Amino acid sequence: MKAFGDGRIAAGETCLVVDLGACTGMDSTFMGTLAGMAARLSAQEGGTLQIAEPGERNRRSLEDLGLDFLMEIDPPSAIWRGRVDAVRSELQTPQMIGGLGRLQRARHVLEAHQTLSDVNSKNARNFAGVVSVLENELSSEKGRLAEPPERD
Numbered sequence: 001m002k003a004f005g006d007g008r009i010a011a012g013e014t015c016l017v018v019d020l021g022a023c024t025g026m027d028s029t030f031m032g033t034l035a036g037m038a039a040r041l042s043a044q045e046g047g048t049l050q051i052a053e054p055g056e057r058n059r060r061s062l063e064d065l066g067l068d069f070l071m072e073i074d075p076p077s078a079i080w081r082g083r084v085d086a087v088r089s090e091l092q093t094p095q096m097i098g099g100l101g102r103l104q105r106a107r108h109v110l111e112a113h114q115t116l117s118d119v120n121s122k123n124a125r126n127f128a129g130v131v132s133v134l135e136n137e138l139s140s141e142k143g144r145l146a147e148p149p150e151r152d
Helices: 002-010 028-042 055-064 084-090 102-119 121-146
Strands: 015-019 048-052
Touching: 002 015, 002 028, 015 028, 028 048, 028 055, 028 102, 102 121
Parallel strands: 015 048
Antiparallel strands: none
């Protein structure tokens, strides 16, 4: 989702809609990814991330992390309002460029949690452990990659 969203933002989109109608729950990495896209969009004039049909559980999760201030959750005046089924019937699965390697995944998870931490001090406290572990893991991996291979 991050790669797709980043590609659409780079292509000039100013409004992205994430349909959570079939989503039964979200983890913090997913919500941090949404927050990152919302922040990049809101930096553009008129840019916004809209959440369609989040359901009560997902809405509460987004609000608990303070993300309702970064994105529009089920906005009543959205152009897709009342047309969700028609829009869904026209959607196509985006072509995936390829999977992420272990380090890329770790960087993505770290970025998502740093974004959540930047939203408010409560999130910063809640995710401090995750951020610290990932920073240490990536720092250790960089050190291993920077060391020249041993020669016989």
